Amino acid sequence: MSLHYFANPTRFTRLAGRIQPWAGGLAALLLAVGFYLALIVVPADYQQGDTVRIMFVHVPSAWMAMFCYIFLAVASAVALIWKHPLADLAAKASAPIGAGFTFLALVTGSLWGKPMWGAWWVWDARLTSVLILFFLYLGYMALWQSIEDGQKAAKAAAVLALVGAINVPIIKFSVDWWNTLHQPASVLRMDGPAIHPSMLWPLLIMALAFKVYFVALLLARMRMELNLRRIRALRLAERSS
Amino acid sequence: MTRKQRRLYIVGGFMLIFAAAAALVLMAFEENIVFFYSPSELARKSAEQPIPPDRRLRIGGLVEEGSVQRDADGVTITFRVTDKVDVLPVRFRGLLPDLFREGQGIVAEGSLATNGTFVATEVLAKHDETYMPKEVAEALKKAGQWQGKEE
Numbered sequence: 001m002s003l004h005y006f007a008n009p010t011r012f013t014r015l016a017g018r019i020q021p022w023a024g025g026l027a028a029l030l031l032a033v034g035f036y037l038a039l040i041v042v043p044a045d046y047q048q049g050d051t052v053r054i055m056f057v058h059v060p061s062a063w064m065a066m067f068c069y070i071f072l073a074v075a076s077a078v079a080l081i082w083k084h085p086l087a088d089l090a091a092k093a094s095a096p097i098g099a100g101f102t103f104l105a106l107v108t109g110s111l112w113g114k115p116m117w118g119a120w121w122v123w124d125a126r127l128t129s130v131l132i133l134f135f136l137y138l139g140y141m142a143l144w145q146s147i148e149d150g151q152k153a154a155k156a157a158a159v160l161a162l163v164g165a166i167n168v169p170i171i172k173f174s175v176d177w178w179n180t181l182h183q184p185a186s187v188l189r190m191d192g193p194a195i196h197p198s199m200l201w202p203l204l205i206m207a208l209a210f211k212v213y214f215v216a217l218l219l220a221r222m223r224m225e226l227n228l229r230r231i232r233a234l235r236l237a238e239r240s241s
Numbered sequence: 242m243t244r245k246q247r248r249l250y251i252v253g254g255f256m257l258i259f260a261a262a263a264a265l266v267l268m269a270f271e272e273n274i275v276f277f278y279s280p281s282e283l284a285r286k287s288a289e290q291p292i293p294p295d296r297r298l299r300i301g302g303l304v305e306e307g308s309v310q311r312d313a314d315g316v317t318i319t320f321r322v323t324d325k326v327d328v329l330p331v332r333f334r335g336l337l338p339d340l341f342r343e344g345q346g347i348v349a350e351g352s353l354a355t356n357g358t359f360v361a362t363e364v365l366a367k368h369d370e371t372y373m374p375k376e377v378a379e380a381l382k383k384a385g386q387w388q389g390k391e392e
Contacts, residue, residue: 043374047340052372081248117365118338124276162256166263177267179275179301181348186370196373 007085009226016219023216030209037202045199051115052199058108059187060207061101064214065133066168068098072140073165076158086222088154091161092144093221097214099137106130117181125174126182129167136164277301277348280327292353300329300359301348301367309343322347322359333361340366 038056045052072094079087109127110120121127140157147153175184186194193200267274277299278286286292305328308321317334320343331349341347341364351361373381 043376045372046375046378047368048372055372077252081252082245116338116340116368118336119363119365122276122365125274162252163259165256166260170263170267178271179277179279181276181301181365181367183368183370186372189370194369194371196377198374198377199372 009086012086013223013226016223020216020219020223023212023219027209027213027216030205030212034202034206034209038206042199042202048116051112054108054112055199056203056206058105058112059203060210061108062105062130063207064210065098065102065105065130066171067211068094068101068214069133069136069161069165069168072098073161073168076161079154080158080162088158089222089225090218091158092154093218093225094214095137095140095144097217097221099134099141101210101214102130102134102137106134119181122181124180124182125178126171126180129171129174133164133167133171136160136167140164279324280322280329281324283329283353284327287353294352294355297350297352299348299350300331301346302329304341304343304345304347306343319358322349329359330357331359331361333364335363337364338366340368 034056038053042053042056044050072091075087075091075094078084079091109130113122114120140160143157143160144153147156172185174180175182187200187203195203279302280300283292283298283300292298300322302322302324305321305323308319310319312318317332318337319330319332321328321330323329331351332354333349333351346367346369348365348367349359349361350363350365351359354360
């Protein structure tokens with residue numbers, strides 16, 4: 001079964017419609033478990049006290065902010081190079097979701113920064129590069145809107161997405177390459193996680209919840225885009241007849 | 242070569258060029274991207290070229306153990322910041338973040354006075370990437386396995 005098996009929109013819509021409620025339900029369940037663990041079960045941090053609980057929303061959203069962009073860039077590359085008919089649809093559908101996660105990461109980070117660092121915002125390399133990521137999402141969405149011709153818009157947006165992909169490794173390694181106020185990575189690092197298992201597991205459950213939520217939202221948005229396309233085609237056919 | 246392959250090489254080539262360009266730009270602007278200088282970096286910089294006292298900059302490092310002193314007025318505080326190589330005396334008047342304590346990483350914004358003291362207008366706490374419950378931290382300290390900084 002090749003990648004093009006699901007290129008057929010009807011087949012995709014049917015499958016997506018079947019997966020979507022399961023993904024949504026699983027996300028809700030994982031979120032409930034994750035929040036229960038993060039807000040009630042997990043002990044307070046030895047340094048940060050209860051403020052550490054912000055991490056359980058902040059870190060998964062920041063991971064998703066980057067994951068969504070990687071997804072967006074890969075889908076854009078597939079659309080540009082292999083012209084897979086669903087790829088630019090997937091890219092377009094993922095952008096607002098990624099922007100939402102990025103916004104959440106920025107806001108929760110700000111709320112965390114004030115009590116711990118003593119500042120809502122600083123212009124260090126990590127914070128600045130994530131803000132650029134947010135603007136990239138907004139620019140990507142604006143570009144889709146600003147070009148009438150759907151195919152041209154898809155191409156221009158895909159090029160923007162690929163250029164912006166260079167920002168992703170900069171975000172990830174900003175804390176290692178330069179002096180930043182933001183602390184280095186706790187989970188994905190060479191010496192293994194620097195988080196105690198009693199805090200790491202709830203964090204991973206939250207991360208999985210966010211990921212499954214992304215799948216549910218993406219499928220819903222892609223079905224919506226397909227339906228919009230169908231409506232537009234029907235209208236055009238009506239007008240010409 | 243098929244058209245797909247050609248498109249793949251074009252996109253890949255452009256990505257490589259963009260990545261190289263971004264790397265060059267970031268390297269050129271490294272001085273401006275770093276959020277703070279460590280005491281030894283600052284010492285090297287001021288040895289190369291004296292830093293004028295009106296120039297605003299940020300320094301960062303650990304608050305040296307036993308160096309924190311409060312003035313009689315109760316709001317002025319002096320301490321030394323170290324990066325285990327060099328130390329820098331810092332003077333600050335104002336509110337400190339909760340995490341400020343000896344052994345803690347901090348970033349201070351201000352200027353370098355002519356007597357070599359850093360006069361800070363803002364002090365931010367920098368916390369590390371280690372997270373653990375209080376009990377675990379205490380147990381580690383009791384067992385002599387503590388690798389972090391002293392509180």
